Amino acid sequence: xxxxxxxxxxxxxxxxxxxxxxxxxxxxxxxxxxxxxxxxxxxxxxxxxxxxxxxxxxxxxxxxxxxxxxxxxxxxxxxxxxxxxxxxxxxxxxxxxxxxxxxxxxxxxxxxxxxxxxxxxxxxxxxxxxxxxxxxxxxxxxxxxxxxxxxxxxxxxxxxxxxxxxxxxxxxxxxxxxxxxxxxxxxxxxxxxxxxxxxxxxxxxxxxxxxxxxxxxxxxxxxxxxxxxxxxxxxxxxxxxxxxxxxxxxxxxxxxxxxxxxxxxxxxxxxxxxxxxxxxxxxxxxxxxxxxxxxxxxxxxxxxxxxxxxxxxxxxxxxxxxxxxxxxxxxxxxxxxxxxxxxxxxxxxxxxxxxxxxxxxxxxxxxxxxxxxxxxxxxxxxxxxxxxxxxxxxxxxxxxxxxxxxxxxxxxxxxxxxxxxxxxxxxxxxxxxxxxxxxxxxxxxxxxxxxxxxxxxxxxxxxxxxxxxxxxxxxxxxxxxxxxxxxxxxxxxxxxxxxxxxxxxxxxxxxxxxxxxxxxxxxxxxxxxxxxxxxxxxxxxxxxxxxxxxxxxxxxxxxxxxx
RNA sequence: GAGCGCGUAGCUCAAUCGGUAGAGCACCUGACUUUUAAUCAGGGGGUCAUGGGUUCGAGUCCCAUCGCGCUCACCA
Numbered sequence: 001x002x003x004x005x006x007x008x009x010x011x012x013x014x015x016x017x018x019x020x021x022x023x024x025x026x027x028x029x030x031x032x033x034x035x036x037x038x039x040x041x042x043x044x045x046x047x048x049x050x051x052x053x054x055x056x057x058x059x060x061x062x063x064x065x066x067x068x069x070x071x072x073x074x075x076x077x078x079x080x081x082x083x084x085x086x087x088x089x090x091x092x093x094x095x096x097x098x099x100x101x102x103x104x105x106x107x108x109x110x111x112x113x114x115x116x117x118x119x120x121x122x123x124x125x126x127x128x129x130x131x132x133x134x135x136x137x138x139x140x141x142x143x144x145x146x147x148x149x150x151x152x153x154x155x156x157x158x159x160x161x162x163x164x165x166x167x168x169x170x171x172x173x174x175x176x177x178x179x180x181x182x183x184x185x186x187x188x189x190x191x192x193x194x195x196x197x198x199x200x201x202x203x204x205x206x207x208x209x210x211x212x213x214x215x216x217x218x219x220x221x222x223x224x225x226x227x228x229x230x231x232x233x234x235x236x237x238x239x240x241x242x243x244x245x246x247x248x249x250x251x252x253x254x255x256x257x258x259x260x261x262x263x264x265x266x267x268x269x270x271x272x273x274x275x276x277x278x279x280x281x282x283x284x285x286x287x288x289x290x291x292x293x294x295x296x297x298x299x300x301x302x303x304x305x306x307x308x309x310x311x312x313x314x315x316x317x318x319x320x321x322x323x324x325x326x327x328x329x330x331x332x333x334x335x336x337x338x339x340x341x342x343x344x345x346x347x348x349x350x351x352x353x354x355x356x357x358x359x360x361x362x363x364x365x366x367x368x369x370x371x372x373x374x375x376x377x378x379x380x381x382x383x384x385x386x387x388x389x390x391x392x393x394x395x396x397x398x399x400x401x402x403x404x405x406x407x408x409x410x411x412x413x414x415x416x417x418x419x420x421x422x423x424x425x426x427x428x429x430x431x432x433x434x435x436x437x438x439x440x441x442x443x444x445x446x447x448x449x450x451x452x453x454x455x456x457x458x459x460x461x462x463x464x465x466x467x468x469x470x471x472x473x474x475x476x477x478x479x480x481x482x483x484x485x486x487x488x489x490x491x492x493x494x495x496x497x498x499x500x501x502x503x504x505x506x507x508x509x510x511x512x513x514x515x516x517x518x519x520x521x522x523x524x525x526x527x528x529x530x531x532x533x534x535x536x537x538x539x540x541x542x543x544x545x546x547x548x549x550x551x552x553x554x555x556x557x558x559x560x561x562x563x
Numbered sequence: 564g565a566g567c568g569c570g571u572a573g574c575u576c577a578a579u580c581g582g583u584a585g586a587g588c589a590c591c592u593g594a595c596u597u598u599u600a601a602u603c604a605g606g607g608g609g610u611c612a613u614g615g616g617u618u619c620g621a622g623u624c625c626c627a628u629c630g631c632g633c634u635c636a637c638c639a
Contacts, residue, residue, distance in 0.1 A: 011580065012579085012580090013579050013580050014579065042639060044639085082639080085639075088638070088639080175636080176636095176637090177636080177637075179637095180637070235638095235639095236638080236639050237639090255634085256566080256567055256568080256633085256634060256635090257633090257634050257635065258634095258635090258639095259565095259566060259567075259634080259635075260565085260566075260634095260635055260636075261635090261639090281567080283567075283568060283569095283633085283634095284568095284633070284634070286632090286633075324567090324568075325568065325569070326567090326568055326569075326632080326633065332575095336575085336576085336587085339587090354579090355579075357579090358579040359579090384601080385601095387587085387588095387601095388601050389601085391600095391601055392601060407601080408601090475599090478599095479597070483597090490597080490598075492598095493597050493598060496597065500597090501597090502597045502598070503597070503598080503599095504598080505598055505599065507599090508598090508599045509599085511599095512599090520599080520600095521599075521600095522599080522600070522601090523599055523600060524599070525599095526599095526600090
């Protein structure tokens with residue numbers, strides 16, 4: 001990386017650099033030579049897009065920090081899975097719900113995998129998370145709460161917390177309601193017989209022995225359980241604090257819904273003689289109605305859904321943009337995110353180093369963004385936007401990438417999927433977006449008597465055309481056909497004469513509405529040339545039969561049933 | 564009750580340590596041997612929510628007010 005860039009980074013206003021500078025101040029105070037970033041994950045369901053966002057954003061800060069420190073400070077990102085948490089509720093979107101119901105309350109890492117592919121439910125969801133993170137190429141180390149607890153990596157801090165039990169309670173109790181405060185315990189013993197994470201009040205604790213005493217409310221049996229060795233876990237706020245302290249976490253982001261929790265955990269962390277991490281509060285993702293996205297509601301977008309319609313870089317682009325402002329995370333933001341990304345990729349090449357540091361693609365690609373893919377040469381070179389490709393899909397009236405490619409190649413003959421692999425994937429995404437969002441919005445109508453006659457004449461005209469008729473010839477023939485129908489004659493058109501009237505726009509609108517289900521459309525001669533003369537005849541015949549309307553209704557019905 | 568975010572063109576939003584307010588869509592006009600557009604050229608349109616303050620200079624920083632919205636206060 002050029003020295004110029006490194007100097008500019010010291011004052012760069014982009015938020016990842018601002019965050020990195022907070023860490024610079026922290027290591028200056030402490031003198032430490034390594035920095036630990038953490039992101040948390042609750043594996044009671046499939047990975048959430050918010051989880052992805054947190055890892056993506058934390059990675060951007062980590063990378064900015066590495067640039068500022070010239071690699072002299074070692075860094076690590078720990079993706080910590082709280083897989084020892086007890087299962088509270090059976091998720092809706094999993095099989096074997098009966099089996100899961102029998103394991104309510106047990107640690108996720110102890111419950112069998114309802115999908116039957118992994119050693120436990122937690123292992124399954126952890127693998128899903130890691131699959132996503134690996135697919136995006138994040139550098140991180142995965143951590144399982146269960147294995148950390150069992151391996152004793154938290155033992156020293158757990159014992160310290162037990163020794164300062166009263167102090168911890170004094171911090172927690174004021175934040176709780178009376179009835180909850182009466183039964184609250186920061187320590188949750190694992191039932192030695194049932195394996196359930198017990199949420200019971202403690203009847204005693206012994207700091208010297210490192211144990212807690214409690215009673216099983218179901219049987220009245222009393223137990224004495226060590227807080228160490230994985231026999232006991234912590235309530236989540238003390239758990240978070242203990243983890244910060246035990247592992248020495250330096251940086252962790254959280255959504256704004258956790259502001260109070262971050263404060264409380266920070267206080268507990270200090271009570272354990274730890275220093276809470278530097279924090280960053282990001283705004284929440286909202287659905288189309290402005291509601292918070294949550295796993296339990298199932299609103300908003302999943303990672304898979306985003307990746308159906310656009311590539312991972314566009315999702316990173318979305319995550320980079322202004323993390324402190326609430327963002328609607330819905331299908332319609334995808335094209336914008338893709339095109340923002342593409343234009344920043346292009347802009348990067350002509351930017352000054354200082355400007356490059358504020359360019360999202362600098363952070364998305366860890367300082368080394370790829371070159372843009374252009375079509376055409378010299379002054380005529382350009383790149384195709386996602387919005388334009390969506391138009392193309394609509395023009396071609398096709399969800400087949402090959403047809404869209406055909407359109408592109410009419411204007412740029414040398415361009416192929418081999419020379420432009422990213423354009424190829426963009427076209428694939430555009431085709432799917434068309435299928436799922438544009439096509440359902442279509443509305444076909446039936447032709448009236450005059451229109452039926454015109455369409456029959458159109459078939460007859462097309463049957464006289466060769467298969468390779470040019471768009472211009474077809475266009476001209478279309479005008480002649482329109483000119484012959486009184487309804488579409490326009491004597492006010494430029495160049496029109498009483499003998500040779502112009503053609504009203506209504507003629508073409510009629511074709512779009514009946515044949516394509518849209519109010520607007522492509523130059524129709526071009527459409528026929530691309531779509532094919534014979535297929536166009538078939539399309540018109542289907543319209544005359546009422547098949548287009550019937551097919552579209554059937555299509556909508558299957559979608560409705562699927563949704 | 565506590566905390567946070569947002570008010571910029573008709574709509575959706577940009578504006579990178581304060582320096583002449585921009586884009587996309589929409590709309591209007593014109594050109595391309597007839598009005599259709601992955602074409603090109605041009606145009607209209609904003610009291611940057613309101614009122615103060617700091618400054619040579621504020622959409623940007625500070626204070627207050629109004630409006631909209633979200634989150635937390637049971638669990639994670």
